Amino acid sequence: MRLALAAFLALTLALPALAQSDEEPDDRRPPMFVLEDGDSRVVLLGSVHFLPADALPLPAHVEAAYDAADVVAFELDLDLAQAGAQGMMVAGMDEETVAEALTAEQKAAFDDAVAPLGVPAGAFDAFEPWLAGLTYSALMAQRAGATPGGGVDAHLFARAKADDKERVPFETIALQTAAFDDLPTDVQVAFLMDSIEDADTDPSEMFDDMVDAWSTGDDEALVTLINEGMTQPEVFEALLVTRNRAWVPQVLSLLARDHDALVVVGAGHLVGPQSVVEMLREDGYTVERM
Secondary structure, three states, X not given: OOHHHHHHHOOOOOOOOXXXXXXXXXXXXXXXXXXXXXXXXXXXXXEOOOOOHHHOOOOHHHHHHHHHOOEEEEOOOHHHHHHHHXXXXXXXXXXXXXXXXXXXXXXXXXXXXHHHHOOOOOOOOOOOHHHHHHHHHHHHHHHOOOOOOOOHHHHHHHHHHHOOOEEEEOOOHHHHHHHHHOOOHHHHHHHHHHHOOOOOOOOHHHHHHHHHHHHHOOHHHHHXXXXXXXXXXXXXXXXXXXHHHHHHHHHHHHHOOOOXXXXXXXXXXXXXXXXXXXXXXXXXXXXXXX
């Protein structure tokens, strides 16, 4: 399925089943790993980026890792993300567009896919294919019940700001944009067509599978779901592998500070053979699952 790609690329895992009542034990085990060196400790937490209010508080061991952290690192400075999103839109409209890059057959298939979402005909014509695919993914996530603005990362970013903890961004929105914008046009088109392959399928079941894998600690299932959507090697390399590789030295720089740190990034970056965790292990570091 390409809806798994929608979930990952739009970073939209809806979590209706994560809330825990006072009477029920909280046995959630999201992707979470620890790296230690003498007196320093870095905890890596795999985030989901959409989270309902009734899913809080987070599991006790996640809360404990946050409380112990002197510094919290995120993919982005979320205070700057809104302004950066405008730059992403501009970057996604200045080269070969959907109207120019798609064949007549591809364009007809894309128009058919977006029609049920209430999008006016031609609304994506001025977008480059990658931006059209990303926007479509976000709309599909919302159709599955995701509500933007309240994810694990946003929740912890706001808390770290209120608690006056140091906040470290691993990259900028410009770098995230470039991961898409630098893809060759034919790869962008393939990415777009992949994203609509299951347009007639209700996305809720796939999102439920993602949620179950995240909350129960089934890392293998999470890897499978993500990899199913990454059919283009260039997309997998740009969106996961290259960024993971760039984050490894930043994780190690936190470890060298001789204090506790919490790193909060998308769960897809911490599981699988080319994840940040596996890259650290390949470099000789012991990284344990929590």
